[in-house]
Amino acid sequence: MRTDQILTRLERVFARLDREPERPAHLQTPQMSRHRVVLLGSTLAFYLAIVVAVLTTSWLVRLDWQIMFFRPYEQWPQLHAFLDYLVVLGQRGPTAVMVAAWLGWRSWRQHTLRPLITLGVALLLLNVTVGAVKLGLGRLGPHYATEIGSAELFAGGDIFPSGHTANAVVTWGILAYLASTAVTRRVLSIVSAVVSLSVGATTVYLGTHWVSDVLLGWSAGLLILLALPWFEPLIARAEAYVFALRELLRRRAETGRMPAPVVSALTPLLSAGGKWQLRRVAGTAAEPVPQPVTATAAGTASTPATTATVTAVVAVHSAAPRPAVHPTGRPHVIRSERTPAAPAGSRRPPHTERAAARGAAARPVAGG
Numbered sequence: 001m002r003t004d005q006i007l008t009r010l011e012r013v014f015a016r017l018d019r020e021p022e023r024p025a026h027l028q029t030p031q032m033s034r035h036r037v038v039l040l041g042s043t044l045a046f047y048l049a050i051v052v053a054v055l056t057t058s059w060l061v062r063l064d065w066q067i068m069f070f071r072p073y074e075q076w077p078q079l080h081a082f083l084d085y086l087v088v089l090g091q092r093g094p095t096a097v098m099v100a101a102w103l104g105w106r107s108w109r110q111h112t113l114r115p116l117i118t119l120g121v122a123l124l125l126l127n128v129t130v131g132a133v134k135l136g137l138g139r140l141g142p143h144y145a146t147e148i149g150s151a152e153l154f155a156g157g158d159i160f161p162s163g164h165t166a167n168a169v170v171t172w173g174i175l176a177y178l179a180s181t182a183v184t185r186r187v188l189s190i191v192s193a194v195v196s197l198s199v200g201a202t203t204v205y206l207g208t209h210w211v212s213d214v215l216l217g218w219s220a221g222l223l224i225l226l227a228l229p230w231f232e233p234l235i236a237r238a239e240a241y242v243f244a245l246r247e248l249l250r251r252r253a254e255t256g257r258m259p260a261p262v263v264s265a266l267t268p269l270l271s272a273g274g275k276w277q278l279r280r281v282a283g284t285a286a287e288p289v290p291q292p293v294t295a296t297a298a299g300t301a302s303t304p305a306t307t308a309t310v311t312a313v314v315a316v317h318s319a320a321p322r323p324a325v326h327p328t329g330r331p332h333v334i335r336s337e338r339t340p341a342a343p344a345g346s347r348r349p350p351h352t353e354r355a356a357a358r359g360a361a362a363r364p365v366a367g368g
Helices: 003-017 034-055 059-070 077-090 092-110 114-137 163-177 182-206 211-255 260-269 310-319 352-358
Strands: 293-295 301-304
Touching: 034 059, 034 114, 034 211, 059 211, 077 092, 077 163, 077 182, 092 114, 092 163, 114 163, 114 211, 163 182, 163 211, 182 211
Parallel strands: none
Antiparallel strands: 293 301
16 A cells, blocks of 8 residues: 555545634543542552462462362353453453554544553553563463462562453453443443453453462453553643654655656646647657647547547657757756747747737737
């Protein structure tokens, strides 16, 4: 796909965003209220408590081993097929595509890029925070455990906290965060909570995560959602930067809208005065052509006609042999083919009828 086609499609997308420069009044940007700060602090304390409980091999680690030996997938095997599909709601790729499609439609309808940028910021925070803890603690999963009763830390694993659970909390919770009304936000909060709790419990049922992994995953995802209002200024600046970049690309496209090959192909057809003009063959002097002409079967110019088109002019010009070309690329003819110059150095030959009416002292026609 060429660059001009890409710019044209981007222009169509941004044209929709330009229809309403201001956002609708009912869209409220979440603020870091006192209630949110209290929830953030409580969740952070719970997060740290889970980490300390696993590091000290406390009762939580013993609970992990008890549920692992219980093997829920063997106790209720009839649920295995269904839960294999349900756990997909916590995978990074499918959920990001589904939620991004919905938020893209929201951006199209509300004429703002904030939903998509907010999703990108939330996923970036998720990858950085959860990924750092995973690699730093290096915990092994239940299927790869080596010592009964051990926390299985610093063994090269990447299971703590649960990425499926944290991703489910952030990806589906972002829909509630970006809701436009209080009722919609309340309903979407309940739906996202049910989905994230189901995904976390499913990973324990399948034996891919410890219980402590899921608890820490819920806390990690909730911390990101609660801290998002602090990143709203960054989201606003990113949106302004995208629109400024769009304007820069638009100006560059407007200055170079006509491709260079088209300009070079049309240059030999233009006379010095800016009018369409043809020259005869066999070295005879050219005649001024005030209007387009038609072409005969032999490829020579016929009597001027008012209904002739520019296509006929191009055909006649291409049929006749071209004169010598100047090294600079500009059209050039020999002196014997030039028309007599107009008085006082005018580049356009005087009109014969006007010259006859005014006499020998006729004023020259201004160059076009």
